[in-house]
Amino acid sequence: MKSLLKMTWMETKLFFREPIGAFFTLGFPLMLLFIFGGIFGNEPSEYFKGYGSVDVSIPAYTAMIIATTGLTGLAITMSAYREVGVLRRLQTTPVHPLYVLFAQVIVLFAMTTLGMILLIVAARLIYQMRFDGNVLSVLGGFTLSSFSFFAIGLVLAGLMPTARTAQVVSMALLYPMLFLCGAGYPLELLPESIHRINKFLPLTYVVKLLRGLWVGESWALHAGEALVLAGILVVGVLVSLKTFRWE
Amino acid sequence: MGVRVIIVENGKTLVSKPNRVIAVVELRKVYGETIAVDGISFDVEEFEIFGIVGPNGAGKTTTIECVEGLRKPDSGRINVLGLDPQHDGRQLRAQTGMQLQQSHLPDRMKVWESLDLYSSFYPKKTDWEELLSQLGLEEKRNSPFGKLSGGQKQRLFIALALLSQPKLIFLDELTTGLDPQARHAIWDLVRDVRAKGTTVVMTTHFMEEAERLCDRVAILDHGKIVAMDTPEALIHDLGAEIQVVFNIDAALPPDFAAALPADARIEIQGGRVIIHGSDADEPLVAIVVNQLARQKIRFRDLRTEQPNLEDVFLKLTGRQLRE
Numbered sequence: 001m002k003s004l005l006k007m008t009w010m011e012t013k014l015f016f017r018e019p020i021g022a023f024f025t026l027g028f029p030l031m032l033l034f035i036f037g038g039i040f041g042n043e044p045s046e047y048f049k050g051y052g053s054v055d056v057s058i059p060a061y062t063a064m065i066i067a068t069t070g071l072t073g074l075a076i077t078m079s080a081y082r083e084v085g086v087l088r089r090l091q092t093t094p095v096h097p098l099y100v101l102f103a104q105v106i107v108l109f110a111m112t113t114l115g116m117i118l119l120i121v122a123a124r125l126i127y128q129m130r131f132d133g134n135v136l137s138v139l140g141g142f143t144l145s146s147f148s149f150f151a152i153g154l155v156l157a158g159l160m161p162t163a164r165t166a167q168v169v170s171m172a173l174l175y176p177m178l179f180l181c182g183a184g185y186p187l188e189l190l191p192e193s194i195h196r197i198n199k200f201l202p203l204t205y206v207v208k209l210l211r212g213l214w215v216g217e218s219w220a221l222h223a224g225e226a227l228v229l230a231g232i233l234v235v236g237v238l239v240s241l242k243t244f245r246w247e
Numbered sequence: 248m249g250v251r252v253i254i255v256e257n258g259k260t261l262v263s264k265p266n267r268v269i270a271v272v273e274l275r276k277v278y279g280e281t282i283a284v285d286g287i288s289f290d291v292e293e294f295e296i297f298g299i300v301g302p303n304g305a306g307k308t309t310t311i312e313c314v315e316g317l318r319k320p321d322s323g324r325i326n327v328l329g330l331d332p333q334h335d336g337r338q339l340r341a342q343t344g345m346q347l348q349q350s351h352l353p354d355r356m357k358v359w360e361s362l363d364l365y366s367s368f369y370p371k372k373t374d375w376e377e378l379l380s381q382l383g384l385e386e387k388r389n390s391p392f393g394k395l396s397g398g399q400k401q402r403l404f405i406a407l408a409l410l411s412q413p414k415l416i417f418l419d420e421l422t423t424g425l426d427p428q429a430r431h432a433i434w435d436l437v438r439d440v441r442a443k444g445t446t447v448v449m450t451t452h453f454m455e456e457a458e459r460l461c462d463r464v465a466i467l468d469h470g471k472i473v474a475m476d477t478p479e480a481l482i483h484d485l486g487a488e489i490q491v492v493f494n495i496d497a498a499l500p501p502d503f504a505a506a507l508p509a510d511a512r513i514e515i516q517g518g519r520v521i522i523h524g525s526d527a528d529e530p531l532v533a534i535v536v537n538q539l540a541r542q543k544i545r546f547r548d549l550r551t552e553q554p555n556l557e558d559v560f561l562k563l564t565g566r567q568l569r570e
Binding site: 002003010013014017018081089091092094095 | 350356360369411
């Protein structure tokens with residue numbers, strides 16, 4: 001337990017020493033908020049059923065952070081640790097390298113949460129964001145979505161031979177999803193053709209679930225999305241149990 | 248073959264009893280079609296520095312990794328400190344230290360952080376501050392791992408391997424890629440570690456390193472042990488000739504050879520004379536110097552060349568280039 005705490009603290013420090021990861025998790029979503037908040041403001045709009053542009057963006061940007069930490073954070077770090085022998089070095093100690101994976105997940109989940117909190121605070125203070133959801137319900141959806149993306153990241157980390165390939169593949173998956181799934185650009189403004197594609201992309205389900213819970217819709221209304229995400233989580237963990245290599 | 252090591256601790260002299268810490272019997276490991284280790288057996292005794300030497304691809308790392316429990320042998324028996332590395336791996340790793348040929352820390356992790364983190368993995372508490380100064384890393388305590396030189400990284404890996412206060416440490420190709428200063432500093436460290444009562448098992452492909460550091464070496468080639476003994480005994484058994492070399496200004500008198508033993512041979516390269524022979528009855532160098540003095544021949548730069556472990560190694564493993 002002490003080892004896990006020490007390792008988690010170490011991974012936290014390493015997270016902040018790697019400015020790119022910290023920027024995309026904590027800084028970039030705020031930047032988007034200020035840019036689009038500045039352009040569109042947060043006036044109620046008929047496009048968004050009476051909500052403003054900022055109101056609907058916060059859960060969507062939260063989905064963006066989830067996808068970023070899951071796909072890039074976990075996949076790239078774990079591939080790099082395997083490639084250069086960090087995991088192998090741990091195997092020579094009484095502590096299993098699984099600990100470093102746990103520590104990574106704890107740190108990334110904490111940073112994803114921090115990213116969401118920063119967004120909420122900024123949106124509330126500057127744009128008087130409305131929130132009609134249930135806090136616990138939103139946290140539940142947030143946790144399910146995060147772990148479902150960690151599972152995807154873990155599958156990638158298992159399949160990618162090097163950190164470089166992990167980086168390229170993660171980016172290639174992440175960026176199209178950010179725009180096709182309604183995370184960086186509202187779902188309501190996407191044409192029908194994109195909606196036909198994005199139902200095959202997991203981030204769409206995160207955006208729909210979080211946006212629904214955010215405005216107080218019930219889990220029953222979003223059972224489909226929740227099931228898809230739970231399915232990804234289970235399958236991802238099972239697949240990575242088979243494919244993940246420590247060396 | 249028992250190696251006695253004398254350890255002086257707090258003014259008391261302790262002489263070790265040969266106590267077996269590693270026993271390997273008929274170890275075999277195959278990767279696909281390649282036989283990496285082909286049925287080797289050896290013992291390591293307490294307080295030895297035991298070297299596994301051999302050309303690249305001879306099976307050194309596979310052997311050491313099977314003994315550490317990091318790889319599963321296809322057959323054979325291994326006992327380390329009374330434990331089976333495959334079944335009691337965790338317990339074994341808690342009381343041994345390992346430095347791996349290919350391992351790394353995150354580049355942005357600082358030296359002190361790595362020691363602090365890794366020391367939390369072991370049940371025994373070690374004062375890593377003391378290790379830091381013992382290994383000469385005090386000035387580097389706040390440096391990130393990625394900014395360390397090769398020698399500093401290896402010293403840090405030795406420090407990490409010593410955190411468990413191990414009875415036994417494994418060092419795999421410790422000095423590969425280091426410059427001579429760093430290499431000699433590491434050798435001194437390994438001697439210190441042994442002097443404090445830790446058994447050392449190491450692999451190397453530098454014969455000079457094995458000859459200077461190891462009490463016993465096993466020479467591994469194509470997955471088999473081709474020779475195993477003290478470096479001195481291996482060199483002696485080679486029966487290779489020694490050479491006495493000197494420079495003279497004038498020509499060597501024709502009757503010089505008469506004083507030399509029958510098996511000696513004289514080779515002349517310009518002003519340099521090389522006498523090949525053996526130390527059969529009397530040291531060859533003594534005979535040569537006596538004769539030079541008796542015949543009043545002025546000579547310069549006289550030295551002898553002894554065969555070394557590299558000669559043994561090349562004789563046993565051949566000289567052809569291999570990858």
